Amino acid sequence: MEIIKDTNRPVRRAALSAIATLALLVGFAPNATATATAKRTPTVNATLIEYKVKLKPATVSAPAGKVKLVAKNKGTMTHEVIVVRAADAAALPVDGEGSVIEDEVDEEKPKIESESHSGGDHKDHFSVKAGKTKSAVFDLTPGTYVVFCNVNQDVGNTKISHFKQGQNAVLTVK
Numbered sequence: 776m777e778i779i780k781d782t783n784r785p786v787r788r789a790a791l792s793a794i795a796t797l798a799l800l801v802g803f804a805p806n807a808t809a810t811a812t813a814k815r816t817p818t819v820n821a822t823l824i825e826y827k828v829k830l831k832p833a834t835v836s837a838p839a840g841k842v843k844l845v846a847k848n849k850g851t852m853t854h855e856v857i858v859v860r861a862a863d864a865a866a867l868p869v870d871g872e873g874s875v876i877e878d879e880v881d882e883e884k885p886k887i888e889s890e891s892h893s894g895g896d897h898k899d900h901f902s903v904k905a906g907k908t909k910s911a912v913f914d915l916t917p918g919t920y921v922v923f924c925n926v927n928q929d930v931g932n933t934k935i936s937h938f939k940q941g942q943n944a945v946l947t948v949k
């Protein structure tokens with residue numbers, strides 16, 4: 776689409792926002808054509824709670840290699856969305872507290888193409904405050920990914936690793 780090539784960033788953001796709104800409307804229209812569906816970036820909804828990530832759908836077809844992750848934090852604290860290419864959660868390296876050692880999986884992190892939020896501070900992950908929703912389009916070639924939160928939280932004298940508590944899910948891209 777030509778409009779995406781516009782180099783004027785503020786204008787481009789506004790245009791993308793309009794497109795997102797349009798896509799939302801199209802998504803709700805019962806008569807959306809097959810063509811419109813095929814051209815849309817496939818979306819995966821990720822619901823974040825303590826301490827889970829629920830993906831809907833958990834398997835997605837992405838012929839263009841792009842997947843939009845819409846993360847809704849329905850929990851009571853900030854959670855993260857990190858994506859790493861791996862067979863499953865057990866395949867990821869963890870430290871003594873049970874958190875993923877991100878340095879060791881940096882090269883398995885797909886890049887973020889674009890984000891819903893301004894001031895996107897990360898190239899490959901983002902965090903979502905309680906009650907908020909954020910989205911990002913990831914570069915996801917076919918394969919299996921683990922979507923997780925790697926917050927390691929101080930609770931009294933101990934730490935709670937959200938990942939270790941089970942805040943992770945497998946996403947399959949075809």
Ligand SMILES: [Cu+2]
Nearest residue numbers: 854924926937
């Ligand atoms: Cu978390």
